Amino acid sequence: MSEKIINEEKTTYETFTQEEYMVMKGDLLRPVQHIGKWGKIWIGFLIAVCLAGVYAYYIQETKSKYVTVSLRDYTMWGVYISNFVFFVALSLIGVLMSAVLKLTHFEWYRPLSRIAEVIAVAAIMLAGVSIVAAMGRPDRLHYLLLHGRIQSPIVWDIIVILTYVTTSIILLFIPMIPSMSTCKNHLTGKPKWQMKMYDILSFGWEGTPAQWKSLKKSVKILTVLVIPLGVSIHTVTAWLFATTLRSEWDSTNFGAYFVSGAFLLGVAGMIVAISVIRKTYKLENYLTPMHFDKLGRALVMMSFIYIYFNINEYLVPAYKMSGLHANHLINLFVGEEALFYWSVVLFGMVIPATLPLIPAVRKPLPLTIIAFGVVIAAWFKRYLIVIPGLAHPYLPIQDVPASWKHYTPSLIEMTIVAATFAAMLLIVTIFSRFFPIISVWEVAEGKLEGKDEIINYK
Amino acid sequence: MKKYKFIIGLLLALSFGLKSNAQEKTANMRISFEKVDSANTLCKVLVTSEDKPLAEVAVKLYIERLFGLLPIKDEVTSDENGFASFEFPNNIPLNENGLLNVIAKVEDDDNYGSFEANAETTIGVKPDLSFLTKRERSISAGRDRAPIYFIIASIALISGIWGTLIYVVLRVFKLKKLKAN
Numbered sequence: 009m010s011e012k013i014i015n016e017e018k019t020t021y022e023t024f025t026q027e028e029y030m031v032m033k034g035d036l037l038r039p040v041q042h043i044g045k046w047g048k049i050w051i052g053f054l055i056a057v058c059l060a061g062v063y064a065y066y067i068q069e070t071k072s073k074y075v076t077v078s079l080r081d082y083t084m085w086g087v088y089i090s091n092f093v094f095f096v097a098l099s100l101i102g103v104l105m106s107a108v109l110k111l112t113h114f115e116w117y118r119p120l121s122r123i124a125e126v127i128a129v130a131a132i133m134l135a136g137v138s139i140v141a142a143m144g145r146p147d148r149l150h151y152l153l154l155h156g157r158i159q160s161p162i163v164w165d166i167i168v169i170l171t172y173v174t175t176s177i178i179l180l181f182i183p184m185i186p187s188m189s190t191c192k193n194h195l196t197g198k199p200k201w202q203m204k205m206y207d208i209l210s211f212g213w214e215g216t217p218a219q220w221k222s223l224k225k226s227v228k229i230l231t232v233l234v235i236p237l238g239v240s241i242h243t244v245t246a247w248l249f250a251t252t253l254r255s256e257w258d259s260t261n262f263g264a265y266f267v268s269g270a271f272l273l274g275v276a277g278m279i280v281a282i283s284v285i286r287k288t289y290k291l292e293n294y295l296t297p298m299h300f301d302k303l304g305r306a307l308v309m310m311s312f313i314y315i316y317f318n319i320n321e322y323l324v325p326a327y328k329m330s331g332l333h334a335n336h337l338i339n340l341f342v343g344e345e346a347l348f349y350w351s352v353v354l355f356g357m358v359i360p361a362t363l364p365l366i367p368a369v370r371k372p373l374p375l376t377i378i379a380f381g382v383v384i385a386a387w388f389k390r391y392l393i394v395i396p397g398l399a400h401p402y403l404p405i406q407d408v409p410a411s412w413k414h415y416t417p418s419l420i421e422m423t424i425v426a427a428t429f430a431a432m433l434l435i436v437t438i439f440s441r442f443f444p445i446i447s448v449w450e451v452a453e454g455k456l457e458g459k460d461e462i463i464n465y466k
Numbered sequence: 467m468k469k470y471k472f473i474i475g476l477l478l479a480l481s482f483g484l485k486s487n488a489q490e491k492t493a494n495m496r497i498s499f500e501k502v503d504s505a506n507t508l509c510k511v512l513v514t515s516e517d518k519p520l521a522e523v524a525v526k527l528y529i530e531r532l533f534g535l536l537p538i539k540d541e542v543t544s545d546e547n548g549f550a551s552f553e554f555p556n557n558i559p560l561n562e563n564g565l566l567n568v569i570a571k572v573e574d575d576d577n578y579g580s581f582e583a584n585a586e587t588t589i590g591v592k593p594d595l596s597f598l599t600k601r602e603r604s605i606s607a608g609r610d611r612a613p614i615y616f617i618i619a620s621i622a623l624i625s626g627i628w629g630t631l632i633y634v635v636l637r638v639f640k641l642k643k644l645k646a647n
């Protein structure tokens with residue numbers, strides 16, 4: 009299958025002249041070269057939402073969480089934690105779209121890898137922010153390192169997040185070194201500090217064969233490393249739940265269930281991202297309908313894998329309907345959360361598993377609409393994993409205030425969650441305004457496989 | 467105008483007078499323990515003002531714990547001899563010094579306001595904390611009793627991955643040396 013695809017790519021790509029190569033370079037540098045009016049308005053809007061989130065956090069920390077957020081003794085993890093799980097899942101986009109495709113020689117990964125990596129870095133950073141927002145005493149965060157027990161999944165989570173964010177940043181940065189040189193040599197009219205930044209970050213890149221060899225070896229090491237790390241980070245996140253005493257989370261399936269969900273979200277997130285980027289930055293020649301076709305097929309496959317784990321997770325306990333699970337499952341299937349639950353199943357699993365089987369649906373617009381539905385459903389899916397699970401503890405809830413029994417996120421919580429999304433989009437937007445969002449050399453290398461020009465370009 | 471000044475002056479004098487009158491009325495408490503039999507102990511709080519016992523004063527009794535005060539029964543009103551008596555439990559874990567700090571409180575009394583007294587006692591149970599030091603290394607133990615295999619495996623994994631990351635970063639810094647000239 010993979011061989012066939014590679015052969016298809018090779019027959020499609022034709023050799024092209026230096027002039028065409030310069031056009032390509034110009035196309036990919038355009039978003040960096042010029043920021044239009046709407047671009048500035050968009051950045052301004054995102055900054056405003058982020059500032060609203062910072063203010064909401066200030067209110068939360070100064071007026072006490074009991075007053076400002078809806079978290080209580082039973083639902084002690086609310087939207088902050090479901091948001092955290094969502095962002096951790098999204099961060100696996102880098103593993104799938106960059107590392108797995110690269111190592112398995114799916115050549116169409118080339119224009120996608122940097123987009124995936126920058127989303128991964130932004131998502132994992134915001135996952136960390138979501139955790140800090142949920143912490144009772146954020147000023148004691150460093151106590152986890154100073155006094156944490158190595159046996160605790162919380163400590164593993166902190167360690168693996170720090171490691172994954174570092175690896176992702178390095179993996180994003182190293183393939184950017186030739187691009188820094190491209191920016192340094194080809195951008196004009198940019199401030200001095202920006203040009204200086206490209207100069208420093210290009211680490212004296214001249215594109216010598218020795219430099220290429222060294223760079224590619226480093227990228228390969230990181231590409232191999234990031235796959236087990238990405239799988240670990242989401243498995244450890246799943247273990248945070250699976251090692252907590254709640255009937256819904258008593259599952260040996262949780263690690264694989266979370267990872268498969270993350271891969272589905274990764275594919276959907278990638279479809280939405282490239283759809284927006286190709287239109288906004290006019291990169292239709294690089295992010296082509298071929299990419300949507302491939303991602304549409306991947307979406308179907310990931311959906312079926314995720315459905316398989318969902319059947320294990322819900323239908324097997326539902327077959328037994330043991331006392332501990334029954335309350336929670338009935339609540340999901342036919343009770344209070346039913347509409348919510350079945351909407352997530354429909355938009356997050358059934359539609360992406362079936363509709364893209366039709367080739368016409370794998371065109372950019374319909375596939376983007378489906379993928380957008382998957383992303384939204386994925387957020388609510390994490391909400392459904394976290395909150396109803398907490399609301400059904402082993403011992404019945406008795407003699408407690410009404411506000412402890414039901415959880416509805418407060419305005420402060422939703423503002424902070426909105427701000428995390430804005431911050432993620434802001435990181436990706438700012439990045440794409442300073443660095444080429446599609447790696448010039450990786451695309452060129454793909455098209456000019458075996459040609460000398462790629463070795464010596466600046 | 468003079469009349470108003472007179473009234474204001476009078477009101478001020480009255481309020482100061484009342485205040486000073488209230489401040490003059492101070493009361494004290496003294497806590498003592500009385501063994502009833504081998505199993506039961508009474509904690510008696512004597513409420514006095516100017517060495518005279520005070521009756522009908524509501525007293526609350528607490529034991530100081532790590533994060534707050536543990537109330538011992540509801541409030542008890544002092545009798546004609548000034549005593550508020552509490553059945554004192556004998557099964558409260560003692561603190562690390564082998565003592566309990568007992569606190570008696572009167573809150574917002576009409577005549578005497580709020581005041582408190584405290585006393586230390588050895589009545590209680592000395593907790594057996596030997597398990598903290600004797601406990602075997604296990605997943606559920608404290609941070610200093612983590613299983614050895616767990617510590618070794620964690621350190622090996624973490625240093626292996628971070629070592630690789632450091633190696634890759636060092637390679638980036640060496641790129642400059644690989645320039646053509």
